[in-house]
Amino acid sequence: MSDHEYTPSSKFGKWFNDRLPLLTLGKHLTDYPTPKNLNYWWTFGGILTFCLITQIITGLVLAMHYIAHADLAFASVEHIMRDVNYGWLLRYVHANGASMFFLAVYIHIFRSLFYGSYKSPREIIWILGIIIYVLMMAAAFMGYVLPWGQMSFWGATVITNLFSAIPFVGESVVTWLWGGYSVDNPTLTRFFALHYLIPFLILGLVVLHIWALHVPGNNNPIGIDLQKPSKDTVPFHPYIVVKDLFALLLFMIVFAFFVFYSPNILGHADNYIEADPLVTPTHIVPEWYLLPFYAILRSVPDKLMGVIAMFAAIGVLAVLPWLDTSKIRSAVFRPLYRQFYWILVLDVLILGYVGAMPAEGLYLLVARVATAYYFAHFLIILPLLGKKERTLPLPLSLTEPVLGGSVAMSAAKHKSQKNNL
Amino acid sequence: MKKIKSIIFTFVLIFNSNLALSAEKIDLLKVDWSFNGLFGTFDRGSLQRGYQVYTEVCASCHSMKHLSYRNLAQEGGPEFSLEEAKAIAASFIVVDGPDEYGEMFERPGKLSDKFVNPYLNDNEAKSANGGAYPPDMSVLVKARGGGANYLYSVLNGYEEPPANIELDDGVYYNKYMYGNKIKMANPLDDGIVEYNDGTEATIDQMSKDVVTFLTWSAEPHLETRHRIGFKVIVYLIILSILVYFSMKRIWSRIEPKV
Missing domain, CATH: 1.20.810.10 (Cytochrome Bc1 Complex; Chain C)
Known part of the structure; x- marks a missing residue:
């Protein structure tokens, strides 16, 4: 925040801002x-x-x-x-x-x-x-x-x-x-x-x-x-x-x-x-937005471990900045991460789906696989991926060309490559 | 990318076939209700007839404790005239009190009274119905998956049980009821009520009317909701178009496209 020197134009504004710099904040x-x-x-x-x-x-x-x-x-x-x-x-x-x-x-x-x-x-x-x-x-x-x-x-x-x-x-x-x-x-x-x-x-x-x-x-x-x-x-x-x-x-x-x-x-x-x-209702289900965690909870046979898994599913997000070892931020320049990203999206959707279903038979099996994958994504794939992945060259700025083309062009190229895969 | 898409597709297939397997329930009967859709409204005649079915048939066991007699004259409901609603209220005996001597007393119902319960309390309701509590009907349509179609189906789902199903005394077979067993005897029979407006009281007609009435009782402001909703959405669409062009204009100062 480098704009501390802002001075309101009106006299009252200046008087007020000197005492409580709300106008500086607004600016x-x-x-x-x-x-x-x-x-x-x-x-x-x-x-x-x-x-x-x-x-x-x-x-x-x-x-x-x-x-x-x-x-x-x-x-x-x-x-x-x-x-x-x-x-x-x-x-x-x-x-x-x-x-x-x-x-x-x-x-x-x-x-x-x-x-x-x-x-x-x-x-x-x-x-x-x-x-x-x-x-x-x-x-x-x-x-x-x-x-x-x-x-x-x-x-x-x-x-x-x-x-x-x-x-x-x-x-x-x-x-x-x-x-x-x-x-x-x-x-x-x-x-x-x-x-x-x-x-x-x-x-x-x-x-x-x-x-x-x-x-x-x-x-x-x-x-x-x-x-x-x-x-x-x-x-x-x-x-x-x-x-x-x-x-x-x-x-x-x-x-x-x-x-x-x-x-x-x-x-x-x-x-x-x-x-x-x-x-007791036949099926007790939480609201849709809690279903993935409910699926994780029920996929573990032991009650205590299930509860731990459920909280760990959220806790693992908190340490994500240190689990993801890649220095490259955007998935645009991480072709492999991009694929794993979409698999994770799918995985969470599956967890949500089985969370709404009775915990038995095929549903339970799917929930277990999806739970295991959820944790594998954060605890195994992300740490390794950052070390192994070959990332694409980064542009220097949004406006400066990179590798003989603009960012928009190279992004467009990625897109067309992606579609051709 | 292609690989992922095919994975997603496979999963969708698996889940769909699974869904089909787990949903062995019979499809509910479907009615083209007048209250469905963006502009859905209630059919007043049907609401008034539905009230008649409720009060002459259902109300002997089912309470409707969240409704008041004044609701019957309210806009968007059966819209009985105020006089009619007053007369309906007055036809019920309400226990009031205590009076200045500490005694409870009986008086004719008023518009402000809640619908009178058929039983003194839940336990009496249960013991009079073989242990099954006849559910309160105020929000029954919203309390059942399948809603109006489900209630209509149950009312039309009484049949002779298949040979392999034994029924206890006081239990009846219903095609659409969860578990197929219901403690309520078939409540409707052709001509069981006599409609004031001359409509023929078939089982189909009565069940449509009473379900319409129950949909209103569960959602008394449905018509207002539909009316306001349409205006809100049209307003939002127009406003987004205006804001879209403002955005284009503002961003054109620096970027050809947003």
Whole structure:
């Protein structure tokens, strides 16, 4: 941040800025030099900010009408759906907003994986991102419990029971989490309190995430370090702002389609049955965005090892910057990594699919293979690949030619080669 | 790249065939509901008839505790007139109180009352129905995979059990019910209700009407949702086109293409 010498033009602005340099911050944000070759995969940061704000605002209003009590929660949600003005809209935006949030965050994470955005000097941005992601999962899980439907209740029972796998103190930990000897009213009220708290923790971490981003600046599709500011960069406003806005609007169209035309398609029908501790649903499944981890959990025969595997699946992401030994960031210049990248995408999709299926027979076998591959990708393939892979020559800048052609041309060449393979 | 594509393709094939295997359930009967689609709305006549079926047939066992009598006159619902809704409410006996002497008392229902429950509590409901709790019908359509088509199918799925299936007393065979066993006897029979508007009360007609009514009761703002949704999406599309051209214009200062 080299723009500390900014002086507001108005007298009041100067007076204010000398005391609290908000205008300097604003100036920094608008001028922030951004690589001009960012593609649409880079618009998801802005989209995620929109998702977070949407969840907080709709959640705030929902909390004004919701009652966190085991006997009243389900009815209060119905009250919101029927009698609160536009309550149905608020709730459907909030419920589908969670799915949209995860859709966007998965694209954001996989963009980072493809272009190596987690590598030096951006490790802290990445780790903050992983913490945000974990908090998102916690918030989403607890939010799903609040309507107190069958899936809420049994999902909460299954997930909290995972902690009983901890040796010696497991049972006590679970009792402590529940606030009793089963999932009941104390569980619901604490989940509500935490569900209200976590988004603000996320908001704080998002500020840090963006702050940490603004130190080295954005990575870009070519993955090389850029001179900032230079011919290769554009000021954030208006160039990136307008592009982010366009992408956000397209995202909102998809979002609106879910909210208005299939608001329940991403949820589970059983959650419209009020929680009943005496009736267990045939299949207990989490929301779609948690399915890959659920598949990993169930693919390990031992309960404790399953829980460890599930948490390790997230933990391995946190150390990814040190597992990937390649100095080249972008997969554009890593022909082999590119292939493994797509296999990983496929692997995670398969995990998600088998996570929704009963853990038996072929599904269980597929889940085990996919789980093993998931860990192999991060723990074996990536460390070796960085040492063995023959990477393509990097351009010096976005505008300077490399090997007798422009970046655009060489990128186009890669593309045509790729298609011919 | 080609290799990966073929791998993906193989997986898709495996999973599809698997899906087909695991989904041995019979396909549900499909109805072309008026409330489906971008502009779907409820058929008022069907909603009013559906209420009649609910109240004369289903309501003897199934509660609808999240609805109030005022909802029957609400826009986007059966749209009974206010007088009709008041008369419907008044035809039910509501227990109210305590009064100033501490006594509970009975009075005719009012618009603001919730639908009166057929049983005093869940346990009474269970014991009166052979241990099976007749589910509350307020959001039943949303609480079953398959939704409206599923309920319609169950209402039309009663048959004689196949020879290899033994049924206990009070258990009936239903083609579309999960596990094929249902504790509810076939509730509908031709002419079991007499429609005020002269529509012939066939099983098919009554099940369509009552499922339409139940879809409304589960989603009372469906019509508003469809109406607003269309406007929102059109608005977003127009705005994105405008922003797209603004973006082109702004980026043209430095780059020929974005």
